[in-house]
Amino acid sequence: MTERVDFDTATAAAFSFMRRHLAQLGSRTVLIRNLRGQFRILAEKKNLPQCDIGTLSQEFQARLGAYGGGDPGPIFTRKDLFAADTLFDSPDILELSDPDDPTAPIIRHLDHAIMGADWLRTPGTDNAMEHPHRVVFYGVKGGVGRSTALAGVAWYLAARLGKRVLVVDLDLESPGVGGMLLPMDRIPSFGLIDWLAEDAADNQPERLVQDMTAPSPLSGQRGGMVRVAPAAGNNPDNYLVKLSRAYLSEGRTPQRSFAARLHRLLTDLEAANAPDITLIDSRAGLHDIAAVALTHLDAEGLLFAQDSPQTWAGFGALFTHLRSHRRLAALRERFKMVASMVPAVDSPAYLAKFRENAHTLWSNTLYETDSNGDGQAFNFDIGAEDAPHHPLPIPWLPQLQAGIHPNLEPEDAALLDPLKPLNQWVENLLAPAEG
Amino acid sequence: MSEFTPKALRTLCRSLPGSVEGYFGHPQLQNSHLYLPSSHLRALDPKAPLVVGMRGAGKTFWWQALFNNLNRAVQAAATAGRVHGRVVARACFGERTGQDDFPTPALFRDLLNTFSPEEIWRTIIGFHLFESQSALGTLSSWSQRAAWTRDNVEPFESELRSANQTLRTAGEFRLLMFDAMDTTSRQWQGDKGLQAILRALLALALEFRNYSAFGLKVFVRQDMLDSQVLAFPDASKLYNNKVELTWPRRELYGLLWQYLGNQAEGETFRNECHSLFQQRWQQAEDGGAWLAPPAMNQDEDLQEKVFIAMAGRWMGHNQRRGKTYSWLPNHLADAHAQTSPRSFLAAVLGAAENTPEDNRLALHFDGIKRGVQKASQIRVAEMAEDYPWVEKVMERLRGEVVPCEFGRLAEKWSSLDILGWVTRPDDDDSNPGRPLPGNLTGSDPKEFREALIQIGIFQSLHDGRINIPDVYRIGFGLGRRGGVRPVR
Known part of the structure; x- marks a missing residue:
């Protein structure tokens, strides 16, 4: 040889x-x-x-x-x-x-x-438990307006539809969504990082849960409520030290794997806040925390992307890895691409190219080969709106760049208009299942 | 209750036309089932000489509706137009009418041996305009009439002017309609080719535009209008004012309602439109057709609600598989995002046939999927009628997988006798009927690519690869690429 x-x-x-x-x-x-x-x-x-x-x-x-x-x-x-x-x-x-x-x-x-094994591990059985709808916001690259979109969706669901929304900032390395929805003086005592630190030491992390969320002023007058669980609480001490231990995964006991810990954290938060839906801001990139968020939390995955070779290469690496996932069939149908920051100039052409590139990515990796067209294969035409590769578009707009912040007034809600396709998609999740 | 009575509506859907012959063929052509998309109004304008539409868009349908004097079509034509008097439509070329209105295709081809295309067209036009005691009216054969036209240029012109005057006085606008152009010749190029024949007719349509009491209306497919056909003075004036027959989503649903509301058992459906959605159907003044309120044909949000009451909201148990309302036309669309009305109705019919009797709703999403597959077959058959070469060319691609590099498809053609078949002499009897477009010489497979892109079967991707939309991919038996093998 x-x-x-x-x-x-x-x-x-x-x-x-x-x-x-x-x-x-x-x-x-x-x-x-x-x-x-x-x-x-x-x-x-x-x-x-x-x-x-x-x-x-x-x-x-x-x-x-x-x-x-x-x-x-x-x-x-x-x-x-x-x-x-x-x-x-x-x-x-x-x-x-x-x-x-x-x-x-x-x-x-x-x-x-x-690290990294969490991408392919089969979710634990406790995922079968009833829990509110969960949506993970993810991008292989940061800076694509992911957190802004999440904050906008939360605002829309609460203020327009009167829903109870729990926002969880899992972007521990670069927290952001908390600040968009909470004024400084409302940041709760503890953040996710504190729960993870206490849990690592086996020191009854559930004690913290009551003091880990705070209501956002962007909750509207229709009985809705956005409650935010930020990455950090109001005490910044030791953040980096806690962070370096946050992902601790002791694989020998299933309950101690990072995925299981995160799932427990989420379940605790949901039990304390009783939301209709939980929106999770995952950190960007091919990181373990994203792996867990996308594949272990029994959540829908919104995949934020811009049409660039780096983006497709990143998703390509991720999807190629996921091909071997035993529960691929259950996983992939819950993903949906989001075309974020779509340029205002020539946006139809931009989106057409995005669709084709996204389709190429999916056909090379997660779509099934359809040999006979009987409609049974998990496979979609480029233009099929229902397909996971077919993006929900978010235009690039100055007002979205300026961002969402807790002092917005109800009349600023025009900010939500560009998010309509995304809002609608999330709203549809809450519709009762049919048939 | 927020849904239609499922069984009644399902039965109704099962009576929709579901074959290539249905809908636009004679038997179904009834005043009551006639649906007039608002965008098609301009096509009925007697002063709009050039009407363009893909196969199945309704060219022959409007030709027949006007010819058969269907009230609502004729009225719409009168309303749409800027003409005086009542509109009387004459069939000057097209499907057989049972009368000697124009030469048969065989006779037309024979006449071309003696006469120029322009002389033949002028003859037919004069025949439909001049008095019966005129020279053209009294001659008994088309070759005699054509000879008269050829030899009497000046009398022809004066007859034309007096015919216009007579019609004007009588308060009539005479609309001369031409359809089925591709049956006039078996070749594309040359003096007797379709290009020359069409060019002569379009030039006349432009020339006669200034007469006040008559006009031409020519129905053609977009792919027939190549640069050679339009090579006559001022052709752009005609071309730029062409009217396109398209079927946006709301019109497809409008057509569906029209059919359902006017079937023999349509009363329950009409009543439930009122009880569920406050949409009251009204009968046309002549006591014929039932007409849906405008909102049902224009308001897509309302249309979606109505369709949800028929078929449910999602193409599965939740939103992951898409919305029924958009999924159905979307999956029938060609590469230009156009959906043919015939395949749309056929898909609803197929959906009803494949929905179990005890289903909670009139249509089940799995039935819709089956219906779309069936409609795909119908669309393929429809295209094969107009483009016999497409069937041959696509047959070779069966089993291939798209999207893919064009070279892979081209190989399938070059290795076989396809190119030879295309270049075979045109009047070979093994290749009867329709002429091949002039851009198909058979010297290069790229010609097929361009032609297939133009008629909406191929979709060219920005990286140069070729995709085929599902409506054709399934019908022609191709696969779609995937990164994993399906688990069954």
């Missing part, structure tokens, strides 16, 4: 090896990747003959080179390890399907990464 092996080819080779030999190794076999990127295999079958292990190991190492591991290994069985069960039953194991072949067996994969 003289072919050069790198991270990508080794990954592909490891998975293809697993699929070829899974019957021999046992279906619960785990493919492990260590922090350095090297692969090991923990075979399920206890009494795999030593000679078979030898042959398989040889093949594995020949194909993976340096990524195939060294001595000992790369193939272990239960009896080689002291506490094999903790590995076999680890909540961090990802069950990955082959996006190119739905009939291929599921591979159990344990990725000892520094």
Whole structure:
């Protein structure tokens, strides 16, 4: 074997090896990747003959080179390890399907990464619990008017429709939406960061929940209410120190994974505030917190984008990763693109190009191949308004750039007009299901 | 209750026309079912000589409605126009009328061996304008009449002037209508080609525009109007004032209401429009057609509410699969975002046929999906009638996946005898009927690309790839790209 092996080819080779030999190794076999990127295999079958292990190991190492591991290994069985069960039953194991072949067996994969595994982990069962509608606002790049749009939608739902809205600022590295909706003197005592700090120390974080939200003046007169849970409370002490521990994920116990912690936080906030809908401002970029927000919170995902190569490359990386998600089918139909800051000049042409590029992204990754046009495949034409790639447009307007702030008067509500498609989309979520 | 009685309305929908022949064919052409989109009013204006529309937009429909003297069409023409007197429409070319109003296509082609296109058109025009005792009126064959026209240029002109005077005195505007242009010839270029024939007719339409008591009205497809056809003096005056037959969404729904309200069992539907939406239908003064109140044809918000009461709000259990009201026309649209009214009605019919009897609403969203697939087949058949080459060319692409690079599609053509088929002599009997557009010489697959883009089957993306809208993709059996294989 003289072919050069790198991270990508080794990954592909490891998975293809697993699929070829899974019957021999046992279906619960785990493919492990260590922090350095090297692969090991923990075979399920206890009494795999030593000679078979030898042959398989040889093949594995020949194909993976340096990524195939060294001595000992790369193939272990239960009896080689002291506490094999903790590995076999680890909540961090990802069950990955082959996006190119739905009939291929599921591979159990344990990725000892520094962070990032939350993108593909299957949500915990407590997600099945009843909770209010949730919408995550996300962008692979920041500065695209995501938080402004969120604040506008919250204002619209409360002031125009009389809804109870909970706004959660999950953008811990760059908090913003809190300041748009709350005057300085109304910032509550505690922020999300405090809950996460207390939770990490196992110090009854639920105590804080009552003092983590405050009502926004932009709630209107129709019985609606915007309550805001900012990232930081009114005491800025130790923010960075808390932040550096915020994403703590102790994978060995499912309840301690970051996803589970965030879910608990959200559930607590919702229990205390009883909203009709929860709007979540996720931080931008390919970060763990965004992964959790988009894939673990049982939420709709609004994907903010501008038509630029960097944007599509970013979403491309994210979507390619999501292709192997076992619950892809449930996930992708809840995404919707948002074309933010659409230029005023020639906007139809801009949107047409956006649609085509978004369609290319989706067809290359998350749409299903439609071979017979029977309408069953998850696949959409470029111009299909209902498709996830087909964007809700938000025009670039000076008044939106100036932003939303808590001192706006009801007559400033014209600010909401450009957000109409987005407002309407979110409003439709609240309509009762049919049929 | 906020919905239509499902069973009654479903039955009503099942009586909608659902074939290529339906709607615009003779049998269904009834005064009561005639729906007049507000944008089509201008097309009926007797002083608008050039009417352009895609296949299925209603060119032949209006030709027939006027010819058959359907009250509301004729009245609309009189109201729309700036003409004096009543409008009397004559069929000067088009589908057979059962009378000797104009030469048959075969005879027309035969006449071209002896006469120029202009001479033939003048003959037909004179025949419909001059007194029956005039020379043209007394001759018994079209070749004799054409010979007279050719040899009597000056008498023809004076007859024309006196005919105009006579009509004026009698208080009549005579509208001379021309349709089905592509049956006049089997070739596109040359002296006897469709280009020359159409050019001669359009030049006459312009020339006769100044007569006060008669005028020409020519119905053509946009793709027929190439630069050669328009190569006559002042053609731009005609072209820039052309009237386009289009079907925006609200008119498609207006057409649907018109059909439902005027079917034999339409009373329940009309009554429920009133009880549910305070929309009271009224019968036309002549006691014929039932007419929906204007809001039902113009107000899209109201239309959506009415359709929701038929079909529900969403194309699924929630908004993720889109709104029924926009989904239906959207999924029938071609690359120019145009939807043919026939496929729209056929889709509603198919939706009703595929909705279970015990469904809570008249139409189920899964039924609508099936209906759209069926309508896709109908649209493909419709196009095949007008463009036989399209069927051949698209047949080769079956099983391909779009969007894709054009080169991939071009390969499918060049490897087979498609190009040869296109370039075969025009009067070869294996290639009967319609002529191929002049821009198809068969020398380069790019010609197909341009032609398919023009007629709305191909959509050219900004990166140069080709997409095919669902209405044609499904009917022609192509797939759509996806990044993951479906799980079933």
